[in-house]
Amino acid sequence: MWVDVIVEDVLKTRPQDRYVINDAKSPSGPIHVGSLRGVVLHDCILRGLAAADRPARFLFGFDDYDPMDSRPVAAPAEFDQYLGMPLSEVPSPAGGRGSFGRYYGLEFIEVWKHVGAHPEVYWTSEMYKSGKFNETIRTALDRAEDLIQIDREISGSQKADRHPVQPVCEHCGRVGTTVVVGWDGHQVEYECRPDKVTWAKGCGHRGKRSPFDGGSKLQYKAEWAAKWRILGVTIEGAGKDHMTKGGSHDVASAMVERIFNHPTPYPIPYEWFLVGGRKMSTSTGIGVPAAELVAILREELARFLMVRPHYRQQINFDPTGETIPNLYDEYDRAAAAFFGELEGKTPAETDLIRDHSRTFYYSRTNGEQPRCIRMRFAKVANLMQMPTVNLFDVAAKEKGAPLTAQDRSELQQRMEDARRWLGSYAPDHYRFQVQSSMPRVELSPMQREFLGQLAAVVAQQEWSGEELHNRIHDLKSQIGLKPKDAFSAIYLAFLGKDSGPQAGWLLASLDRAFVLARLRQASTAGVRGPFDSAQGRPGSEVR
RNA sequence: GGGCCGGUAGCUCAACUGGCAGAGCAGCGGACUCUUAAUCCGCGGGUUGAGGGUUCGAGUCCCCCCCGGCCCCCCA
Numbered sequence: 001m002w003v004d005v006i007v008e009d010v011l012k013t014r015p016q017d018r019y020v021i022n023d024a025k026s027p028s029g030p031i032h033v034g035s036l037r038g039v040v041l042h043d044c045i046l047r048g049l050a051a052a053d054r055p056a057r058f059l060f061g062f063d064d065y066d067p068m069d070s071r072p073v074a075a076p077a078e079f080d081q082y083l084g085m086p087l088s089e090v091p092s093p094a095g096g097r098g099s100f101g102r103y104y105g106l107e108f109i110e111v112w113k114h115v116g117a118h119p120e121v122y123w124t125s126e127m128y129k130s131g132k133f134n135e136t137i138r139t140a141l142d143r144a145e146d147l148i149q150i151d152r153e154i155s156g157s158q159k160a161d162r163h164p165v166q167p168v169c170e171h172c173g174r175v176g177t178t179v180v181v182g183w184d185g186h187q188v189e190y191e192c193r194p195d196k197v198t199w200a201k202g203c204g205h206r207g208k209r210s211p212f213d214g215g216s217k218l219q220y221k222a223e224w225a226a227k228w229r230i231l232g233v234t235i236e237g238a239g240k241d242h243m244t245k246g247g248s249h250d251v252a253s254a255m256v257e258r259i260f261n262h263p264t265p266y267p268i269p270y271e272w273f274l275v276g277g278r279k280m281s282t283s284t285g286i287g288v289p290a291a292e293l294v295a296i297l298r299e300e301l302a303r304f305l306m307v308r309p310h311y312r313q314q315i316n317f318d319p320t321g322e323t324i325p326n327l328y329d330e331y332d333r334a335a336a337a338f339f340g341e342l343e344g345k346t347p348a349e350t351d352l353i354r355d356h357s358r359t360f361y362y363s364r365t366n367g368e369q370p371r372c373i374r375m376r377f378a379k380v381a382n383l384m385q386m387p388t389v390n391l392f393d394v395a396a397k398e399k400g401a402p403l404t405a406q407d408r409s410e411l412q413q414r415m416e417d418a419r420r421w422l423g424s425y426a427p428d429h430y431r432f433q434v435q436s437s438m439p440r441v442e443l444s445p446m447q448r449e450f451l452g453q454l455a456a457v458v459a460q461q462e463w464s465g466e467e468l469h470n471r472i473h474d475l476k477s478q479i480g481l482k483p484k485d486a487f488s489a490i491y492l493a494f495l496g497k498d499s500g501p502q503a504g505w506l507l508a509s510l511d512r513a514f515v516l517a518r519l520r521q522a523s524t525a526g527v528r529g530p531f532d533s534a535q536g537r538p539g540s541e542v543r
Numbered sequence: 544g545g546g547c548c549g550g551u552a553g554c555u556c557a558a559c560u561g562g563c564a565g566a567g568c569a570g571c572g573g574a575c576u577c578u579u580a581a582u583c584c585g586c587g588g589g590u591u592g593a594g595g596g597u598u599c600g601a602g603u604c605c606c607c608c609c610c611g612g613c614c615c616c617c618c619a
Binding site: 005026028067069156176197219221241247248269272313316326333355382383394465466473474477484486487491 | 545546547548549554555556557558559565566567568569576577578579580581612613614615616617618619
């Protein structure tokens with residue numbers, strides 16, 4: 001299990017009494033699932049260290065003193081006027097008290113709570129304003145040339161003028177557009193340039209001000225390095241966009257070691273989290289916000305989805321198809337491993353089970369995960385479509401004992417998930433729909449005979465699902481029809497497909513007159529059309 | 544141009560520091576006269592993308608190449 005491997009390596013290569021884990025995000029719009037992967041990853045490391053009896057702090061910073069460099073699609077166009085200003089100084093897109101950055105930050109906090117992460121939150125705007133960055137800003141100004149040189153050297157970028165300090169313009173409030181042109185040890189001289197960046201227009205103001213206590217911010221690579229130093233960060237992973245060779249992490253790493261005199265935190269480069277193959281991007285608005293993932297998947301599954309694959313492996317989550325039932329099955333297997341319900345026959349199998357067990361451990365969203373019955377998701381989805389079937393009764397029967405409160409709530413959760421899945425993501429063949437007119441299907445003479453006799457049975461009286469089920473079995477034996485042929489005849493006549501939910505219950509749940517009419521019609525229907533014209537396309541016959 | 548990750552059964556993927564290539568699903572066959580999308584049993588002839596190399600032994604390590612996804616060289 002990769003978390004254990006990392007934790008072991010951290011303990012071995014960076015033996016320390018206390019660890020400080022850090023993660024951060026610029027809250028420039030709805031925060032996407034990729035960032036949630038980072039939170040979960042760091043939270044797992046925290047958990048692993050705690051289990052190894054190493055206390056650690058988990059910090060999460062919102063870089064809300066970063067300039068707004070684009071407008072999220074959801075925000076009104078008039079927000080363009082704020083481009084270049086710190087996110088903490090831009091009004092909230094929803095109105096109200098908080099800032100733009102605060103709004104999206106708080107939204108993200110809600111999401112990670114769902115997946116069981118509870119980092120300590122800090123906001124860089126507050127750190128700047130309260131002077132926490134002052135010392136590093138002074139260093140950055142004093143050694144600006146060295147920092148620029150490091151940037152050039154490590155990144156190989158020709159761009160000369162990436163000064164490590166960006167003053168906040170006293171005239172227009174922008175921070176993304178300013179350039180330092182002088183530093184006397186107390187104040188910085190700066191220009192707010194209209195053409196410094198393409199995404200914002202500086203006001204042209206030229207001025208002199210104190211860079212401290214919020215008067216400036218560090219350019220982001222220098223800021224990253226400074227934060228490591230100020231917060232004493234010892235472990236920090238980052239997405240691959242930062243972790244590429246010569247990328248921002250390499251630059252920040254050289255800066256923190258050569259200028260700020262602090263070792264680079266233990267790095268963990270992790271891969272993207274894609275949804276339906278598309279990259280998550282905060283600013284372009286493409287991709288799935290983290291909040292949406294939690295709406296698609298229950299919390300434990302959302303976390304499991306991020307914990308199960310190796311952190312260097314891309315996650316490509318596509319909620320359609322069999323993805324969710326499969327994920328549920330794997331989750332259940334991990335749970336079974338965790339609760340000691342599985343036994344390996346070979347050493348390799350035992351290892352794998354232990355692995356699954358660890359995965360479940362790290363996937364828990366709260367401390368205690370009750371042991372309870374876990375009815376297979378696909379089965380829940382199937383039975384749920386039978387109006388007369390009570391899932392709780394079925395589960396109790398299966399268990400052979402009354403359900404506990406945990407059993408019931410787990411089942412309830414699965415029913416909700418199944419309803420959502422069937423409504424939005426399930427492939428057609430998982431759904432069934434009674435056809436309102438006789439499907440054009442091919443039935444053998446024996447099958448028609450069977451359906452005709454079944455009509456006579458139905459005509460006798462009102463049957464319960466179970467009784468009807470028994471009658472169906474009696475009838476198919478009496479006629480000498482194979483079970484498969486008998487049942488598929490029913491399904492074909494009603495659903496237009498050759499399989500379906502438990503036939504007795506299905507018929508009992510339908511209007512009796514309708515059932516009678518359909519059975520009679522099917523029993524006399526001639527052979528029509530190609531067999532596969534009605535195959536696998538439920539609903540195609542509905543008018 | 545540089546970097547990361549993938550390529551293993553029809554599909555989705557496993558295989559700890561090299562040590563007999565495995566699961567799930569799908570498929571096929573069979574059983575089951577309370578549940579035929581249930582349950583149970585059985586069934587896998589894979590050049591592990593190609594080619595070299597190291598090794599007693601390579602899916603695993605090294606080199607090179609091909610294919611796919613992505614990242615960096617704008618911003619943060």
